[in-house]
Amino acid sequence: MEETASGGASAARVAAELRGVLGRLNRRLRQQADVGDLTRSQLNLISRLEREGPATVSDLARAEGVRPQSMGATVAALEEAGYLRRDPDPADRRKASISLSDAAREQIAASRLVRQDWLQRALSRELTREELERVHEAIALLSRIVGNA
Known part of the structure; x- marks a missing residue:
């Protein structure tokens, strides 16, 4: 990862990497949902x-x-x-x-559950308890960036 003169990660580099990772995560989540x-x-x-x-x-x-x-x-x-x-x-x-329609709402809810289940299993399978805690901390930081939207 690119570093600044003070030794920390560059905001530009973090932004680029984060955008890439979030894009791949979003694609994987979409793959889990059957949208016909x-x-x-x-x-x-x-x-x-x-x-x-x-x-x-x-x-x-x-x-x-x-x-x-x-x-x-x-x-x-x-x-x-x-x-x-x-x-x-x-x-x-x-x-x-x-x-x-009610049928659409049911399908949306079911699709959400499938994606949630896939992500939960992936987190449990790929991360240690400590890494999971770090991701949880990162979520709070990312939430600050996007606000309460």
């Missing part, structure tokens, strides 16, 4: 609806930075597959409010 034939944009939309709750197609298109027509096609495909439902918007009954 969903595209990245479909998965992003499902994640957004889970985090932020129901929204109109226009609101979703704006949030994802795509045209409303493109978002409409994504919503229609997910609705047909049973992941989304469309209800009259409570604020304007002429609009539709898009939300996750």
Whole structure:
């Protein structure tokens, strides 16, 4: 690892290595979850609806930075597959409010459990108790960097 003049690790080097490791970890976690034939944009939309709750197609298109027509096609495909439902918007009954179906919520929860189980087993298999404690300490430091977002 690159060091600064004072002998410590360079922030630039740590940032580059951390980004690489987190990217690989994220890919491994995604591999554990069976998302079927969903595209990245479909998965992003499902994640957004889970985090932020129901929204109109226009609101979703704006949030994802795509045209409303493109978002409409994504919503229609997910609705047909049973992941989304469309209800009259409570604020304007002429609009539709898009939300996750119960089946989608169940699949998200199951997928999360699979990823959690894989990571727990990997941590137990690869790290000593002391190393696990160091990772736990690093999590607190990383949390400080990203804040409570």
